[in-house]
Amino acid sequence: MKVVKIDKRNWAGKLEKLKESYRLFGPVKDNEFHIFERLDKGELPDFNYFNTRLSPKSIIYPQSETMLEFSLDKSKENHHILKETDTDCSPRAVIGIRPCDAAAFLLVKRNFDTAEHKDPYWVKAYETTTFVGLACNNPQATCFCTSAGCGPFYEEGLDLLLVDMEDHYFAKIITSKGENLLEAAGWNTGTDADPAGKQIKTMKQEAEAKITSSITTDKLKDKTTTDLFDAPFWEEVAFACINCGTCTYVCPTCWCFDIQDEVNGYSGIRMRNWDSCMFPLFTLHGSGHNPRSTNMQRVRQRFMHKLKYYMDKYDNGIQCVGCGRCIRLCPVNIDIRKVCDLMNSYGD
Amino acid sequence: MLGYITKIREISERLLKEGKVDMVIGFRKGTVPMMNEPCVVKNPENVKELVWDSNCGINLANYLTDRKEKIGVVAKGCDSRNIVTHLIENKIKRDQLFIIGVPCKGMIDRHKITSMFAKEIKEVVEEENRIIVRGDDYEKIFKKAEVLQENCAICIHRNPVIYDELAADLVEEQKDVDRYEDVRRIEAMPAEKKGNYFDNLLSACIRCYACRNACPLCYCLTCFVDESRPQWVGKSINPTDIRTFHFLRAYHCAGRCTDCGACERACPMGIKVREFTKKLEKDCFELYGWEAGMSLDERPPLDTYRPDDPDFIK
Numbered sequence A: 001m002k003v004v005k006i007d008k009r010n011w012a013g014k015l016e017k018l019k020e021s022y023r024l025f026g027p028v029k030d031n032e033f034h035i036f037e038r039l040d041k042g043e044l045p046d047f048n049y050f051n052t053r054l055s056p057k058s059i060i061y062p063q064s065e066t067m068l069e070f071s072l073d074k075s076k077e078n079h080h081i082l083k084e085t086d087t088d089c090s091p092r093a094v095i096g097i098r099p100c101d102a103a104a105f106l107l108v109k110r111n112f113d114t115a116e117h118k119d120p121y122w123v124k125a126y127e128t129t130t131f132v133g134l135a136c137n138n139p140q141a142t143c144f145c146t147s148a149g150c151g152p153f154y155e156e157g158l159d160l161l162l163v164d165m166e167d168h169y170f171a172k173i174i175t176s177k178g179e180n181l182l183e184a185a186g187w188n189t190g191t192d193a194d195p196a197g198k199q200i201k202t203m204k205q206e207a208e209a210k211i212t213s214s215i216t217t218d219k220l221k222d223k224t225t226t227d228l229f230d231a232p233f234w235e236e237v238a239f240a241c242i243n244c245g246t247c248t249y250v251c252p253t254c255w256c257f258d259i260q261d262e263v264n265g266y267s268g269i270r271m272r273n274w275d276s277c278m279f280p281l282f283t284l285h286g287s288g289h290n291p292r293s294t295n296m297q298r299v300r301q302r303f304m305h306k307l308k309y310y311m312d313k314y315d316n317g318i319q320c321v322g323c324g325r326c327i328r329l330c331p332v333n334i335d336i337r338k339v340c341d342l343m344n345s346y347g348d
Numbered sequence B: 001m002l003g004y005i006t007k008i009r010e011i012s013e014r015l016l017k018e019g020k021v022d023m024v025i026g027f028r029k030g031t032v033p034m035m036n037e038p039c040v041v042k043n044p045e046n047v048k049e050l051v052w053d054s055n056c057g058i059n060l061a062n063y064l065t066d067r068k069e070k071i072g073v074v075a076k077g078c079d080s081r082n083i084v085t086h087l088i089e090n091k092i093k094r095d096q097l098f099i100i101g102v103p104c105k106g107m108i109d110r111h112k113i114t115s116m117f118a119k120e121i122k123e124v125v126e127e128e129n130r131i132i133v134r135g136d137d138y139e140k141i142f143k144k145a146e147v148l149q150e151n152c153a154i155c156i157h158r159n160p161v162i163y164d165e166l167a168a169d170l171v172e173e174q175k176d177v178d179r180y181e182d183v184r185r186i187e188a189m190p191a192e193k194k195g196n197y198f199d200n201l202l203s204a205c206i207r208c209y210a211c212r213n214a215c216p217l218c219y220c221l222t223c224f225v226d227e228s229r230p231q232w233v234g235k236s237i238n239p240t241d242i243r244t245f246h247f248l249r250a251y252h253c254a255g256r257c258t259d260c261g262a263c264e265r266a267c268p269m270g271i272k273v274r275e276f277t278k279k280l281e282k283d284c285f286e287l288y289g290w291e292a293g294m295s296l297d298e299r300p301p302l303d304t305y306r307p308d309d310p311d312f313i314k
Helices: A008-018 A099-112 A120-127 A176-185 A193-209 A225-229 A234-239 A246-250 A295-314 A325-329 A336-344 B004-017 B044-049 B077-088 B110-116 B181-187 B191-202 B210-214 B239-252 B262-266 B274-288
Strands: A002-007 A023-030 A033-038 A064-071 A092-097 A129-134 A160-164 A168-173 A257-264 A267-274 B023-029 B036-041 B071-075 B097-101 B123-127 B130-134 B139-143
Touching (some): A002 A193, A008 A168, A120 A129, A160 A176, A160 A193, A168 A176, A168 A193, A225 A295, A234 B036, A246 A325, A295 A336, A325 A336, B004 B023, B004 B044, B004 B097, B023 B044, B036 B044, B071 B077, B077 B097, B110 B130, B110 B262, B181 B274, B191 B239, B210 B239, B239 B274, B262 B274
Parallel strands (some): A129 A160, B023 B071, B071 B097
Antiparallel strands (some): A002 A168, A023 A033, A064 A267, A160 A168, A257 A267, B023 B036, B123 B130, B130 B139
């Protein structure tokens, strides 16, 4: 393990240097909340935040993304032929992503980057991005990452982990991508790894101890899927749900999209937009039939997908990192922790 | 208002025990500060789940749409006006309902309170007329009036307009309230400034439709934004499409909106969506002297024609 000490007095200058070789993204305050945005010249990430209101998934997977372009002008060569859109594939770095959000990309990767199918847009964006995490010293009351397969200092999914030590950061190198970034910025003075490692370990334990919220998932795997599907509690769980898309849009692990063509005059684009299993249109068939026509069916789908189908399909935990956004932002206070416990204890 | 709950539970238990209703729709305590969850109680033993405090800002009329059961529903002033609107628009029948009227003293603004603190809010405790906000190492006490939802601060119909039984004595209505100060401020802006103002207002919108879905008026089987033949509105986060959604939704609520504030409360991005609906509410008041949901005996202005209707096309 190699740890580099970054003096905060050099932080701004080195980040500017980094912008020569990377497009930087980081948390900035937008009105009252933090959001991940491109950091232009002179702009610094603002680390004074718990977590951003929207997850940083949009950096890799934008809410609306142009996939292909076309022209309907018959006087033009190649009219009516779909062409690939020029996208900027130069290296990017996300500075200050929380470990849970970086871990979320690994869950999403199982969908977008498989041996059989590779989503070129997602894969290209992901592979050209370096993730510089910011360890979470002060988790929130709705955070339950430690029982959802990651944690406030979790490293998988990150290339570097920054730990805020008041007057300096420790940057723990996790991958060669992370090491390259440090070099590009000129942060290459290694520090004595042992004492730094000990300090980081202590802080990690302190942060984990601050997480008071948890879910229990141990029995989900062995439950019969159809039993859970038919469980009587779904009507009650779903009663308050207004079927908006908030939980799915703020979730770092929700990946569903819809493809649309939009034409303006003679030029058109094929784009994809986030979609939500909470919307009736999500499953409406061309015939007019809708297999998930009721509120309850859609609410059940979301929780079953996250907590059961995903587990059944990939045998690799649940499709949730415990960031707590859906709990904090649901307009009617539907709480995934309660639902998970209902599912996990069903039939006991 | 905290004292109401005993009576709400008592009425609910009686209704369920006597079989007068199949269910009671109310609120149960939320899992995070300043949130309660709309819930349904079917068993008289479970009425203890029901709560009432200043975090019941979601409009329960929204949960009545097209239901077939006999329902007891807890209704504050605005909810009751939306129940009236539902009755007028045939979304529920009067004899299906037992309305437990709640004379309301206002709901607290969770967006406003959250934005006042850089540190995490761990607990919000309510005492009569006082709201105490606590975090790990701080405590701040507000007068409730300081942290009311904006629509509640200017509300002039706190008492339910229709009910079968009250949970408490009627409260005094607020008088001399300037309901439209903010609308006039926007009306006075030159066109370009107004356009920029709306663009800024909507810049955070993620098209989750929480505003629409929390609204008891938005019950169309297929909303115009979900139509695909023809597709009226694009699906992306293009600002024109976002603006189209919000403007059209507001127009669909003209003469029907009771300014219950559920849309604004529901918005995960804290967008002041009432700025649109309120302009139309003001127009309906000024043109027709109309306030939505006040009476079962009068048809709404936009579904009737009178030869002396004012000419509003300018």
